[in-house]
Amino acid sequence: MNFIRVTALFCLAVTAQAAPGNGLFDQLKAQYLKDYGIELVADAEIYPVADSDGAIDARNSGARNVEMALYFLRKEFAKYPPALIRASGVKRIAFCRDLKSRGTRVAGVALEKNATIYMDSSTEIGDEAHRRRTLHHEFFHFLDYAMHPDQDLGNNPEWAAANAPDAAYGGTASAAPVANWASHPAPGFVSNYARQAVPEDRAELFAGLMTNNLTLRLLLQKDSFLAAKLGVLKNELKAFCPQVDEAFWAKTAKNF
Ligand SMILES: [Zn+2]
Numbered sequence: 001m002n003f004i005r006v007t008a009l010f011c012l013a014v015t016a017q018a019a020p021g022n023g024l025f026d027q028l029k030a031q032y033l034k035d036y037g038i039e040l041v042a043d044a045e046i047y048p049v050a051d052s053d054g055a056i057d058a059r060n061s062g063a064r065n066v067e068m069a070l071y072f073l074r075k076e077f078a079k080y081p082p083a084l085i086r087a088s089g090v091k092r093i094a095f096c097r098d099l100k101s102r103g104t105r106v107a108g109v110a111l112e113k114n115a116t117i118y119m120d121s122s123t124e125i126g127d128e129a130h131r132r133r134t135l136h137h138e139f140f141h142f143l144d145y146a147m148h149p150d151q152d153l154g155n156n157p158e159w160a161a162a163n164a165p166d167a168a169y170g171g172t173a174s175a176a177p178v179a180n181w182a183s184h185p186a187p188g189f190v191s192n193y194a195r196q197a198v199p200e201d202r203a204e205l206f207a208g209l210m211t212n213n214l215t216l217r218l219l220l221q222k223d224s225f226l227a228a229k230l231g232v233l234k235n236e237l238k239a240f241c242p243q244v245d246e247a248f249w250a251k252t253a254k255n256f
Pocket of ligand 1: 138
């Protein structure tokens, strides 16, 4: 009897102690550190980010306001083999609000210098599908850095060879909202943003695949340039992390 009483009191004390934080945040923070060596940050990041020379600005979310972003993160990152996450070089994910990159409001941004993905965790920027894609898009930038160290990511000969002969990057992307992200603005390009630059093109294709975009799936059946670029991407990823093989992609295609 006495023992039970003591146990009950102990449990109460633990609950009271954990109350000021956010249960899910604390749980994922511990798990990500242990499984991937990634630190989750929601407070105390200093903005504008010095490592970005001030290009990245935001405000801290606070651990209490990140629940939705955590659900997205937990679901989407669970699709990756842990070995791929560890090999990516990502060391931190910082949750924030009012996130801007060079003055433009964005849902996420990757900063190689401090190995951090910045994620806007408010409901103000983009719909759910956009936010889930953003996680994979920013994560892919780190994979690209890791797969091609000390290389100009804009200059990828295999990628260039897979592109349509008249494919051109830069300046043409429209900021106008489109009804469907996979707007296929030109042969070989899944989205408007993909035309910005080679690294963005690659990150967009990867993110569409990881989130099982159905329009993209249909496009891959009829656009041979897009299919060829996907082949290049899959080869690079498999060489980098053998677990990202056809079985992985088959599993991903069933994971909604
Ligand atoms: Zn990007």
